[in-house]
Amino acid sequence: MVAPGDGKKLREGVAMVEYELHLLHNYLIVGALLFGIGTIGFLARRNMIVMFLCVEMMLQGVSLSLVAWGRYHGNWGGQVLVIFILAVAACEAGIALAMFLMLYRRSGNLDMIFWQSLREENQSETVDVEIPEPDEADHQWPILTPAGIEPDHDTEKPLHRSHV
Amino acid sequence: MSDSVRTLLILIPGLPLLSAVVTALLGRRVLRHWSHLPTILALGASCAMSLMLLLEVRQPAPDDSTSGSVRFAQVEPLWTWIDVKDAFELNGQSRDFTVEVALRADSLTSVMLVMVTFISTLVAIYAAGYMRGDDGYGRFFAYISLFVFSMTMLVSVSNFVLLYVFWEAVGACSYLLIGFWFQKPSAAAAGKKAFLVNRIGDFGFAIALFLIWTTYGSLDFHGPDGIFGDKLLSGEAAYVGGGVGLAICLLLMVGACGKSAQFPLHVWLPDAMEGPTPVSALIHAATMVTAGVYMVTRCSPLFFASAADPYVVGYGLDAVAISAPMVVAGIGAFTALLAGLIALTQNDLKRVLAYSTVSQLGYMFLSLGTGSLIGITAGMFHLFTHAFFKALLFLGSGSVMHSMGHVIDMRRFGGLRKIMPYTHWTFLVGCLALAGVFPLAGFFSKDAILIEVFVQGHSHSPTAAYYQVLYCVGIVAALLTAFYTFRAFFMTFYGPLRVPAEAGDHAHESPMSMVAPLCILSVFAATVGLLLSSSFGQFLVQTPSLAYVAGQEAAHATGSHHDHHHAHQLVATTSTLVALLGIGLAAFLHLGNRSQAQWLATRWWSAWFYRLSYGKFFFDEIYIVLIVWPLRLVAGFSYLIDRYLIDGIVNLCGAIPPMIGSRLRSTQRGIVQYYAFASIFVLMFFLVAALYFNDFVN
Numbered sequence: 001m002v003a004p005g006d007g008k009k010l011r012e013g014v015a016m017v018e019y020e021l022h023l024l025h026n027y028l029i030v031g032a033l034l035f036g037i038g039t040i041g042f043l044a045r046r047n048m049i050v051m052f053l054c055v056e057m058m059l060q061g062v063s064l065s066l067v068a069w070g071r072y073h074g075n076w077g078g079q080v081l082v083i084f085i086l087a088v089a090a091c092e093a094g095i096a097l098a099m100f101l102m103l104y105r106r107s108g109n110l111d112m113i114f115w116q117s118l119r120e121e122n123q124s125e126t127v128d129v130e131i132p133e134p135d136e137a138d139h140q141w142p143i144l145t146p147a148g149i150e151p152d153h154d155t156e157k158p159l160h161r162s163h164v
Numbered sequence: 165m166s167d168s169v170r171t172l173l174i175l176i177p178g179l180p181l182l183s184a185v186v187t188a189l190l191g192r193r194v195l196r197h198w199s200h201l202p203t204i205l206a207l208g209a210s211c212a213m214s215l216m217l218l219l220e221v222r223q224p225a226p227d228d229s230t231s232g233s234v235r236f237a238q239v240e241p242l243w244t245w246i247d248v249k250d251a252f253e254l255n256g257q258s259r260d261f262t263v264e265v266a267l268r269a270d271s272l273t274s275v276m277l278v279m280v281t282f283i284s285t286l287v288a289i290y291a292a293g294y295m296r297g298d299d300g301y302g303r304f305f306a307y308i309s310l311f312v313f314s315m316t317m318l319v320s321v322s323n324f325v326l327l328y329v330f331w332e333a334v335g336a337c338s339y340l341l342i343g344f345w346f347q348k349p350s351a352a353a354a355g356k357k358a359f360l361v362n363r364i365g366d367f368g369f370a371i372a373l374f375l376i377w378t379t380y381g382s383l384d385f386h387g388p389d390g391i392f393g394d395k396l397l398s399g400e401a402a403y404v405g406g407g408v409g410l411a412i413c414l415l416l417m418v419g420a421c422g423k424s425a426q427f428p429l430h431v432w433l434p435d436a437m438e439g440p441t442p443v444s445a446l447i448h449a450a451t452m453v454t455a456g457v458y459m460v461t462r463c464s465p466l467f468f469a470s471a472a473d474p475y476v477v478g479y480g481l482d483a484v485a486i487s488a489p490m491v492v493a494g495i496g497a498f499t500a501l502l503a504g505l506i507a508l509t510q511n512d513l514k515r516v517l518a519y520s521t522v523s524q525l526g527y528m529f530l531s532l533g534t535g536s537l538i539g540i541t542a543g544m545f546h547l548f549t550h551a552f553f554k555a556l557l558f559l560g561s562g563s564v565m566h567s568m569g570h571v572i573d574m575r576r577f578g579g580l581r582k583i584m585p586y587t588h589w590t591f592l593v594g595c596l597a598l599a600g601v602f603p604l605a606g607f608f609s610k611d612a613i614l615i616e617v618f619v620q621g622h623s624h625s626p627t628a629a630y631y632q633v634l635y636c637v638g639i640v641a642a643l644l645t646a647f648y649t650f651r652a653f654f655m656t657f658y659g660p661l662r663v664p665a666e667a668g669d670h671a672h673e674s675p676m677s678m679v680a681p682l683c684i685l686s687v688f689a690a691t692v693g694l695l696l697s698s699s700f701g702q703f704l705v706q707t708p709s710l711a712y713v714a715g716q717e718a719a720h721a722t723g724s725h726h727d728h729h730h731a732h733q734l735v736a737t738t739s740t741l742v743a744l745l746g747i748g749l750a751a752f753l754h755l756g757n758r759s760q761a762q763w764l765a766t767r768w769w770s771a772w773f774y775r776l777s778y779g780k781f782f783f784d785e786i787y788i789v790l791i792v793w794p795l796r797l798v799a800g801f802s803y804l805i806d807r808y809l810i811d812g813i814v815n816l817c818g819a820i821p822p823m824i825g826s827r828l829r830s831t832q833r834g835i836v837q838y839y840a841f842a843s844i845f846v847l848m849f850f851l852v853a854a855l856y857f858n859d860f861v862n
Contacts, residue, residue, distance in 0.1 A: 042837070042840060043837050043844075112836055112837070116834035117834060119834025120833075123832065123833055126833050
């Protein structure tokens, strides 16, 4: 026997499940995107701080999917884990940044390429085809135009650094 | 009484062991030139206790058996070394394999103990003077103590396995002491040679033990089932003759040949003279080399059984009955003759004495090979007297060496009687004893041997003709003994005074610590034969295994006492004449200007013999061609296989990981991104693989 209101409830239930699934998919997609961007950033960039930021981004992607799964399953496990991750990430950030600071003091540079001494013996050092010399332009910071004054558009002046 | 025997039996080997440990630990740092003190004290105490043990054993046994002959043996078990239950089944009875560390006191043991400890005490006193100033002074006395421990244990253990253990231990001490001056290549080589030749003999001995175990089911001397235990000696169980009995005896004889330097394993003893002279006197003349004689004497019931039931080869008229005593006698007589012939022409004083030792040991085996009780006791008596005069002669030659600046070639010195009067007179006593001149020790013991061989040769047994030949060989060997002994004596002490340059201008008599042992030994070498010739045999026959032989002989008595008395006069006359003839010949050839000896060495009809004897019958060369070279070839071949085939395979296996590594090394560039990429890539690979296989499985 099916009660008169049952069909509506059932339909509502199905809609809820589909909604939850959609929601999960969306969050997982965003999480995967964050993870993927972080990965690519980690592989592609050489500045240690930027690499560290990329790692954090990967971590956040994972955290997001954990929260999403937690909601989908209707328990707090995912969120509890994320709190732990945040705490651990904070510690890790502290350690990592301290290490970067020390490395910077030694080499005067944040480029990862200066720290390849763990390579195998007899392997030649990896040298960039051309390590760009820091030129004058790099040390010029963007200049804010004075408020309310029409800036003189000097096209020869660079507005931002060519690279980080 | 029993307690005191036990204490004595433990202390006699225990004190030398203690002194060996103390000297080895403290010799280099603490004792230094006092290193001889612990050894001399321990050996002297051991000697005194051996004499006490001899007196204990001399008392007649409290109860006595029905057989009439007095037996005495006291076995003191200390602890059980090996105990395997039901190791072997013999005639439906299971036997336990037990090795009990037990010491025994009987006549044979106590005689050997007195001889070993007495000689070693004198040699240790002598060595304190002889070895003074040597770098290895402490090491030397540690070895000597260790040797005396091993030797006293060898003669007092009551088990074949332990006998074997200490048989090896004295061999190891001998090796260490021959190679004592190991910086000298010839000494190191001589030590190695002695060790390797002895291995051949020990191999035979080991197989003999296996055979005894499978035949009798026991390796103990004592106990109800022991080889010289109650059942076998009382006739309740029988000794095995025939092929097995012969095999056991011959394999034991192989062991004895190795240790006692009998043909064909005699080659190591002359080379062993590379060791310090006290060692030659103690180990290679008086004690260790007689271990083979002791062992054969101990096993005389086994040999007696083989004689009673010989192994017959062939059929009908061609049949030849071989018994173990015949082989022992043959080897002994042949060795006595061979070594005597070689000793005739050697120029090295110590080598003459070494060949003389080999020859005298041959006499002892000839005597044991008569297979009769009188023969066995005569052999032991010769062992006993020989220890005194041969140790005396070796110590005398050491004294000569000491003052001649370690020159031992007799052609380079002469006329030393004026410089070294004590050495000269004591050496003369030793020579007379060795040559067998009445009334010195050698006369009595050698005569006892020759008489017994003579009696065997004139018995009605089928082997009589064989022993007649051996008697002639023995007489010839006695002639040779007298000749080479006095040749060495005359060459060293007579003629014009000549001193080699090495001695410098201070050639003089040796110090008191060396002369005193010589004098003591010469007194014993002169008198021991006369004093003991009658009582020695009666005392020794209390040993259970010899008492068994006596009982068996009494059972098959043929009444040869008359023969003995008659033979005594004949043989004594013959051997004395032969000894005097040898001495006279030596005097004729070597006392004057020695032109006759030169003449004899260069005639065509005698030069070949001179060369043969001088070259030691080329045994070393024959062995090198027949044994050493083939072994070297095999070893070289094995080396090549090992070096190139086996090592090649191993190296190939070892080369694989570096080869792979060298390919992969280029990826290790120390850049973080590379590693990150590799780990991400691999992770992705496994993720994809896991997804794929999950789908596949579900």
